[in-house]
Amino acid sequence: xxxxxxxxxxxxxxxxxxSLHLIETNFGTVIAYVIQSVIITLLLLNSFFETNNFSLxxxxxxxxxxxxxxxxxxxTGLIKxxxxxxxxxxxxxxxxxxxxxxxxxxLAHSNxxxxxxxxxxxxxxxxxxxxxAIFMAMFLIVNRKDALFxxxxxxxxxxxxxxxxxxxxxxQSPVLQIGIIFDILIWLVIATVFIRMIYQHFGSxxxxxxxxxxx
Amino acid sequence: xxxxxxxxxxxxxxxITVLATDRRLxxxxxxxxxxxxxxxxxxxxxxxxxxxxxxxxTFFSVDSLGALLLLIIACISLATVAYSxxxxxxxxxxxxxxxxxxxxxxxxxxxxxxxxxxxVSSSSPIFTWISIEATTLATAFLISFYNKPTATExxxxxxxxxxxxxxxxxxxxxxxxxxxxxxLTSGFxxxxxxxxxxxxxxxxxxxxxxxxxxxxxxxxVGLAPMHTWLPDAHSKAPVPISALLSGVLLNVALxxxxxxxxxxxxxxxxxxxxHLFLLFGGVSILFAALIIFTxxxxxxxxxxxxxxxxxxxxxxxxxxxxxxxxxVFHMMYHAFIKSALFLASGTIFxxxxxxxxxxxxxxxxxxxxxxxxxxxxxxxxxxxxxxGIFLTKLSILAIGIKTYPVSTVLVLLxxxxxxxxxxxxxxxxxxxxxxxxxxxxxxxxxxxxxPLALLVxxxxxxxxxxxxxxxxxxxxxxxx
Numbered sequence: 001x002x003x004x005x006x007x008x009x010x011x012x013x014x015x016x017x018x019s020l021h022l023i024e025t026n027f028g029t030v031i032a033y034v035i036q037s038v039i040i041t042l043l044l045l046n047s048f049f050e051t052n053n054f055s056l057x058x059x060x061x062x063x064x065x066x067x068x069x070x071x072x073x074x075x076t077g078l079i080k081x082x083x084x085x086x087x088x089x090x091x092x093x094x095x096x097x098x099x100x101x102x103x104x105x106x107l108a109h110s111n112x113x114x115x116x117x118x119x120x121x122x123x124x125x126x127x128x129x130x131x132x133a134i135f136m137a138m139f140l141i142v143n144r145k146d147a148l149f150x151x152x153x154x155x156x157x158x159x160x161x162x163x164x165x166x167x168x169x170x171x172q173s174p175v176l177q178i179g180i181i182f183d184i185l186i187w188l189v190i191a192t193v194f195i196r197m198i199y200q201h202f203g204s205x206x207x208x209x210x211x212x213x214x215x
Numbered sequence: 216x217x218x219x220x221x222x223x224x225x226x227x228x229x230x231i232t233v234l235a236t237d238r239r240l241x242x243x244x245x246x247x248x249x250x251x252x253x254x255x256x257x258x259x260x261x262x263x264x265x266x267x268x269x270x271x272x273t274f275f276s277v278d279s280l281g282a283l284l285l286l287i288i289a290c291i292s293l294a295t296v297a298y299s300x301x302x303x304x305x306x307x308x309x310x311x312x313x314x315x316x317x318x319x320x321x322x323x324x325x326x327x328x329x330x331x332x333x334x335v336s337s338s339s340p341i342f343t344w345i346s347i348e349a350t351t352l353a354t355a356f357l358i359s360f361y362n363k364p365t366a367t368e369x370x371x372x373x374x375x376x377x378x379x380x381x382x383x384x385x386x387x388x389x390x391x392x393x394x395x396x397x398x399l400t401s402g403f404x405x406x407x408x409x410x411x412x413x414x415x416x417x418x419x420x421x422x423x424x425x426x427x428x429x430x431x432x433x434x435x436v437g438l439a440p441m442h443t444w445l446p447d448a449h450s451k452a453p454v455p456i457s458a459l460l461s462g463v464l465l466n467v468a469l470x471x472x473x474x475x476x477x478x479x480x481x482x483x484x485x486x487x488x489x490h491l492f493l494l495f496g497g498v499s500i501l502f503a504a505l506i507i508f509t510x511x512x513x514x515x516x517x518x519x520x521x522x523x524x525x526x527x528x529x530x531x532x533x534x535x536x537x538x539x540x541x542x543v544f545h546m547m548y549h550a551f552i553k554s555a556l557f558l559a560s561g562t563i564f565x566x567x568x569x570x571x572x573x574x575x576x577x578x579x580x581x582x583x584x585x586x587x588x589x590x591x592x593x594x595x596x597x598x599x600x601x602x603g604i605f606l607t608k609l610s611i612l613a614i615g616i617k618t619y620p621v622s623t624v625l626v627l628l629x630x631x632x633x634x635x636x637x638x639x640x641x642x643x644x645x646x647x648x649x650x651x652x653x654x655x656x657x658x659x660x661x662x663x664x665x666p667l668a669l670l671v672x673x674x675x676x677x678x679x680x681x682x683x684x685x686x687x688x689x690x691x692x693x694x695x
Contacts, residue, residue, distance in 0.1 A: 113423075115417060115419040115420050115423060116390070116420070116423060119393050119420070134386065138379065141375065141379060147371065150375055151375075154375065154378045154379065154382070157379065157382050158382055161382060161385060161386050161389070164386070164389070165389050168389070168393065170389045170390075170392045170393065173341075173403045173404075175403070176339065176341040176342060176345070176403070179341070179342065179345040180341070180344075180345060182345075183345055183348045183349065183352070186349075186352045187348075187352060187378065190352055190355055190356070190374065191374065193356075194355070194359070194367065194370065194371050194374060197359065197362075197367045198367060198368075198371060201363075201364040201367050201368075202364065207371070210364075210368040210371070210372075212364060212365045212368055
């Protein structure tokens with residue numbers, strides 16, 4: 001793929017993470033994550049075409065199955081079964097959230113982190129955008145009160161790191177990548193079960209209500 | 216082969232817990248797997264002491280630090296399994312848990328132990344990461360084991376905070392791979408390969424990568440200010456699991472940090488990582504000291520003590536030289552004593568049905584042997600002679616005072632605060648009149664033996680070290 005196409009794909013992924021800060025529907029969150037994961041799958045597919053490493057194709061297929069198909073099944077199933085309505089938003093107000101997003105994006109593109117974004121100088125802009133996606137996902141997890149958003153934030157953080165690794169040429173051996181995807185699958189299952197447990201115990205996914213652990 | 220035997224034994228035990236319908240079979244299989252793990256861990260450790268390392272297949276490689284941790288995991292796992300059997304039986308008899316929960320417990324316990332063994336014997340940083348992440352996944356349901364709102368809250372906090380931490384650690388790990396030539400990155404990168412390639416690592420990237428690794432894995436170690444999950448998780452998990460979490464898992468995560476410290480030091484020298492260790496170590500002790508007096512729950516009290524002790528270990532490694540040697544000893548002693556304390560606290564819980572300090576009085580009168588064990592554990596963990604922690608703390612402070620006199624005095628004061636705070640709570644629990652409604656029951660020898668064995672081992676190691684263990688400890692201290 002040309003740099004332009006890669007930039008467009010990463011741009012879309014970046015926008016999905018921004019949208020996760022703004023979206024106020026649970027299904028919208030899942031769609032945003034699935035779009036991200038489709039892009040990650042395409043980036044890995046691109047690596048396969050560039051290297052002709054057959055085992056990478058297995059990684060691509062597993063990524064597609066776990067992050068796109070199963071994540072959609074688990075999360076939408078959860079939303080439907082519990083009839084979840086979007087109920088809570090951010091800790092910070094929307095203007096403040098947007099300011100932090102802007103600061104994070106600037107920081108990722110600044111000279112302070114140029115050592116990271118210049119790992120492969122030709123990929124500078126892609127690496128900076130991936131780094132911004134990583135920071136943005138972290139901010140999403142701490143800023144959102146909803147457990148579903150927090151779970152998707154963790155998965156987005158992982159997507160951001162994978163994107164960074166691809167553009168920095170730091171892909172690991174396929175065997176280990178399969179191990180990582182397996183971990184993600186288990187994480188996905190566990191997070192889904194816990195979200196259901198939180199709803200059953202607290203009647204809401206608002207994690208700011210969970211303040212019973214002081215004693 | 217020995218590592219494979221450990222893994223196969225634990226996997227087999229896990230399988231039996233799924234298939235078997237007889238409780239005794241599940242307990243027996245888990246106990247047998249833990250015994251086999253200990254025997255094989257001793258064999259591996261002796262091999263490492265003799266040959267320097269133990270390698271099996273491509274994926275497994277055990278150095279001195281790995282071997283030491285293998286032994287610690289194996290010993291404490293066996294004590295935990297041995298304690299779990301009577302503990303869970305008592306809880307079942309009291310209708311606190313069902314048979315299904317017991318089955319889940321042993322399944323997850325076996326997977327948890329397996330993940331820890333994998334983490335310390337892995338030859339690759341990514342494989343180590345996968346294994347440490349697997350420990351999070353295996354233990355999340357153990358923390359929410361009692362299915363109460365507070366347990367779910369603690370487990371969710373644990374899952375999210377540790378997942379973020381481990382992903383940051385993963386990111387830091389990937390940054391170290393920039394030292395490997397591009398055409399090799401699709402291959403399998405080992406710890407050894409990473410150390411060899413360290414000379415090609417950009418010093419600035421090495422610094423950034425280490426910060427990510429320290430913050431990331433440091434979250435799992437329980438270092439302040441990323442420690443917030445630790446008291447919640449340790450207080451809500453079943454007691455034997457708390458013993459494993461506090462005594463063992465924290466050290467497994469610390470191992471990853473230490474390995475990256477070694478690689479970073481090859482690139483930029485030991486000052487940068489040393490100073491960060493001192494900073495995080497000091498802050499951890501400070502956080503623990505600030506919170507100790509206000510604690511209302513004795514399991515949280517023990518958890519905060521772990522934050523303190525991980526801080527002390529970090530100080531030792533940060534100072535280097537003899538400080539590192541003291542840190543290795545401290546790591547070992549803390550693992551055993553803290554596990555013993557948690558196990559003793561389990562028996563207190565079984566008798567008092569409460570983890571609140573205010574509800575627990577007169578333990579020495581009601582359950583004298585357990586009370587004695589808890590008290591002995593308290594004195595041991597706070598550094599009373601002749602237990603080894605006294606010497607390790609003293610050594611770290613003695614080395615620290617030469618280079619950082621003011622900070623060391625401050626740390627000493629914080630340690631004093633922690634001692635007084637811990638003493639205040641412990642004496643409130645141990646002495647006084649036992650509650651009138653408390654029916655004194657005969658203390659089960661099976662609940663006494665595991666913590667007693669752990670404390671005896673610590674006392675014994677304070678006077679005599681088996682030669683192979685001495686070699687391992689020296690190697691770790693020299694290397695790190």
